[in-house]
Amino acid sequence: MIDIENLSKSYGSRTLWSDVTFTISRGEMLALVGPSGSGKSTLLNCLGLLDKPSTGTVRHEGKDITRFSRREIRGFRRDVLGYLFQNYALIENATVSENLKVAVKPRRSTRDQPGTTIAEALDRVGLSGREKETIHHLSGGEQQRVALARLMVKRPALVLADEPTGALDEANANMVVDVLRAMSEAGCAVVIATHSTSVREQCDRVFALGENDREPQRPTAALRTT
Ligand SMILES: Nc1ncnc2c1ncn2[C@@H]1O[C@H](COP(=O)(O)OP(=O)(O)OP(=O)(O)O)[C@@H](O)[C@H]1O
Numbered sequence: 001m002i003d004i005e006n007l008s009k010s011y012g013s014r015t016l017w018s019d020v021t022f023t024i025s026r027g028e029m030l031a032l033v034g035p036s037g038s039g040k041s042t043l044l045n046c047l048g049l050l051d052k053p054s055t056g057t058v059r060h061e062g063k064d065i066t067r068f069s070r071r072e073i074r075g076f077r078r079d080v081l082g083y084l085f086q087n088y089a090l091i092e093n094a095t096v097s098e099n100l101k102v103a104v105k106p107r108r109s110t111r112d113q114p115g116t117t118i119a120e121a122l123d124r125v126g127l128s129g130r131e132k133e134t135i136h137h138l139s140g141g142e143q144q145r146v147a148l149a150r151l152m153v154k155r156p157a158l159v160l161a162d163e164p165t166g167a168l169d170e171a172n173a174n175m176v177v178d179v180l181r182a183m184s185e186a187g188c189a190v191v192i193a194t195h196s197t198s199v200r201e202q203c204d205r206v207f208a209l210g211e212n213d214r215e216p217q218r219p220t221a222a223l224r225t226t
Pocket of ligand 1: 011016034035036037038039040041042043193
């Protein structure tokens with residue numbers, strides 16, 4: 001579904017990673033690992049069109065998304081992508097249910113499978129009955145669970161998750177990974193940047209950004225498959 005070829009990212013003379021080449025398929029859950037500062041978030045941002053790689057291509061259905069126009073970027077974010085990022089990207093002054101309603105897709109025909117409803121998603125993330133609460137009154141972990149519920153309602157083809165379990169207790173961390181796993185089993189491609197050994201072990205494949213990438217001016221073949 002996503003073909004990444006010879007991707008590199010440099011800031012000035014510092015190369016974060018280079019020669020990054022791999023494919024992410026539908027139904028696959030992939031862990032992106034590497035030491036702090038190795039560029040995991042930056043790579044996710046490049047895949048999510050929030051940042052641009054210095055060289056290389058990222059193809060979706062044959063089209064290089066790094067060359068998309070603003071209009072194509074908007075369409076790709078709306079129709080294909082789902083983010084689970086550290087700032088949650090929720091509407092702070094709106095309620096839980098208002099934040100989820102923006103993700104509901106109209107069914108184009110009766111053949112369209114009905115998606116997860118807002119009530120089902122909130123129940124799955126343990127936030128039933130909290131629909132009317134305003135986002136900024138929720139804890140960080142609760143906001144993250146709202147972001148996860150929004151992903152379930154949206155059902156994107158590609159999910160990019162940046163340390164999705166970092167701020168959570170063990171039970172909620174397991175719940176997040178279980179939901180992402182269920183989404184991948186339903187045909188979604190999931191990429192998770194993580195330091196967690198347990199999350200890594202639950203993924204289908206692991207890509208490791210190399211330790212040397214932290215060293216300024218030392219370009220490396222950045223990606224290993226384990
Ligand atoms: N706009 C920028 N200009 C210069 N350097 C930047 C810029 N954005 C990020 N960096 C640097 O790129 C490096 C990689 O950052 P990134 O957040 O991608 O790493 P990470 O592997 O996700 O780290 P962590 O595991 O700590 O979250 C960091 O050293 C960061 O300071």
